[in-house]
Amino acid sequence: MTAPLNERKKNILRAVVLNYIKTAEPVGSRTVTRTCRTGLSPATIRNEMADLEEMGYLTQPHTSAGRIPSQKGYRYYVDNLMDPDESCNDDESALISSVNSEKMREIEQIIVSSAKVLSSVTNQTCLIMGPQFKKSAFHQIRILPLDEKRGLVVLITDTGFIKNKVIDLQQNLSPGELQQVVSYLNHKLCGLTIDQVTTSLINELKRDLFRRLEILEQAFILLEESLKEEKQIRVFLGGTTNILNQPEFKDVDKIRRMLNLFEQEALLFKILEDSSSEDDIVIRIGAENEVADIQECALVTGTYKIHDKTLGAVGVLGPTRMDYSRVISVLRRMVDHLNSCLSS
Amino acid sequence: MTAPLNERKKNILRAVVLNYIKTAEPVGSRTVTRTCRTGLSPATIRNEMADLEEMGYLTQPHTSAGRIPSQKGYRYYVDNLMDPDESCNDDESALISSVNSEKMREIEQIIVSSAKVLSSVTNQTCLIMGPQFKKSAFHQIRILPLDEKRGLVVLITDTGFIKNKVIDLQQNLSPGELQQVVSYLNHKLCGLTIDQVTTSLINELKRDLFRRLEILEQAFILLEESLKEEKQIRVFLGGTTNILNQPEFKDVDKIRRMLNLFEQEALLFKILEDSSSEDDIVIRIGAENEVADIQECALVTGTYKIHDKTLGAVGVLGPTRMDYSRVISVLRRMVDHLNSCLSS
DNA sequence: TTTAGCACTCAGCTTCATTGAGTGCTAAAG
C-alpha cells in the first residue's frame, strides 16, 4: 500500500531520525540541510518532509515546530536505513567482557552484574530475566539425612542449577530404604524437563511410593514448588535511574508510572517473555509492545542460552528515541558474552 | 541549655507538627487556634510561635508563610509529645499477619513480602536487610559426592540457613576419606559463628588437611566466600514509588538522587546497619542519619531475630514529615510478627 | 523541479499586576 520511498526521502528520514535521537528536539528543515549535505535548500526539504508526514513517517508536535519521527518512521529506519553493523568500541567491549572476569560463581551474580554493565553502557534501563528453571531437565535427585527427623533434598539439573530444601522425614528411615526411594525417583524423573513434570505425574509417583513405604509426603513439596516456580522467575533491573535522564521522562507522573511498572515483576516478566521465543534480537517500538505501560518506549531484546538451551531474555528499555544501532550492537555483544560465560 | 517548654508551647508545637504531617503545608496561627481548641487568639499563638522559632523548634520557609517544624522540632515531638501507644488498626494488623500465612518456605520470600506489606501500610518506602549470615553459627558441614569429579558442599547453620556449592574434587576420593575430612571440619567449626572463621583459621585447617590428604583445595572456597559474603548482604526494597507521592519529592532532581541511592545496595546496607545495633526501635531524623543522601528524610528502624539472635534490620524511610506514631506502631507490630515467623 | 520570499503560527519566556495567606508590631483592653 505505502509507496516505496525514493532515495532522497530515505536520506531525509534518516537525517531526521539521527538528529532527533541525538538532540531530542524536533528537527527543522534547516537542520536537515546541514546534516544531509545534498545541496538542497530548506524549502525543498520542507516539501519532502510534508510528504513524509502525510505518509505517516514523521509527525509535528505543533504547527510551527520541526518534525519528529513517528513510530512508523522509527520502524522504517530500523528495518531499512540503519547501519546494522555498527560495532561497539573497545572500552565498551572491555566492560562487557569484565562481567565474568573475576570468576563469579553464582549465576545470579552474573545476571545482576550484566544488568548493571548493560545499562551503564547503553544509558538505558535494562531488564534481565533470570534463568528459567522449568526449561531445565532433571539430572539427579539426592536426599541427604541431616538428623533423625530431617533431611535435605537436593535437586540438580542438566544446566547446573541446584535447588535444595529441608524436609521432615515423618518416621525413621533406614539409609537403605531412603536409597530405594531416591533411585526410584531418579529413574522416573531423569531427563524430563521441569515443566514436563505435571501434577498428575507427581500423583502417580506418590501412589507408587505410598504403596511401598508410607512416608515422604514432604519430599514432594520441593517438586511441587519447582512447578509453581515457573511463575516466579525473577527479573533483574539495571540502571532504573537512567530512564530519568531522558528528556521524555521529565514529567513526574510518567516517572511514577514507570517506576510502578518496575516494581511489578510479573509485568516485567511478561514484557521479556513476549520476545523471548525468537532466537535473534527483537525490536519492539511503541505500540508494538503488548504491555500498555511501555507503549511510549522501545524495547530491544535478546536471549541467552546455557548449553544451547534458551533459558532467559535480556532487554534494553528506553524511549522510542533510542540509539537503536548502538543498543543492538552492544546487546548482541552482551548476549554472546553471556552465552560463553554460562556454558563454561 | 534550652529552657523546658511550658504546657502551652508544647500544645502549640504538637499542633503544628500534627497539622504539617497531615497537610504538608506551612501552618499558620489561625490553623493552630482551630486545632488547638484553647480559647486563645491568633495573635497570642503568633507570639508563642515566634518564641518557638527563636528556640529552633520551628522554621519559616519565607516571611509571610506559616511555620513548619524544624528537625529539632520533630525530635522534640517524637521524644516528648507523641502518643507512643497508638496501635495500628485491625485491617493493618491483618495485612501484616498475612505475610507468613501461606506457608512461605524461603526466608527470602518472607523478607520480600514483608517489605511490600510494610510499605503499603505505611505509604512509605521500606528497606529490609536480609539475614546476616555471618552472625549465624555453624551447625554442620556435609559433602555429598555427585559424580566422579564433583561434590556438593552443604553448610548448615544453627539459624536454619543452608548454603551449598558444587566443588571439583581434584582426585578420586573414597567415601571413607571424604567422611574423615568432613568430620574433622565439623569438629573444628561446629559452634563458631561465621565471622569467627578468620582467614588464619582457614589456613590452619588447610595445613592440617594437606598433611593428611592433598585435596579439597576447592572445598575451602565456600568457606572463604561465606566470609566475603558479609559485605554482600542483600537489602530488599518495598514501595519505592511511594516516596514519589510525597509532595517533598515533586522535584525530578530529588527523585533522581533518591532512586540512585536505592540502586546502591552498599549504601542501603550502611543506612540500616547504623541503627541495627540497638534492640528497640530507633528513629533518625534528618541529619541524625549518617548517610548524606537521606539527610532530608526520617528513618524508623527495628531489628528482627531468629531464635533470639539479631540477624537483620527493617526500616521505614520517608520525608521528615512522617506520621511517626503510626509508623512506629506498624513497624513494631511487623517486627514482632517477623520474629515469631522466623523462629518457628 | 527547485528555490527565494513572505506571511503566519505557536511554544516558551519575560514582565507586570493582582491576590491572599500570614506575619510583626503597636496600642489598647483585661
Place this chain on the structure above:
DNA sequence: CTTTAGCACTCAATGAAGCTGAGTGCTAAA
C-alpha cells in the same frame, strides 16, 4: 503583665499580555 484587635507589610503563586524566534506553508519566479 498578659492578651487581643488592628493595621501595614511581605512574599509566593497565579494569570494575563506582549515579545521572540524557530519553523512552517504557500506562491511566484528561476
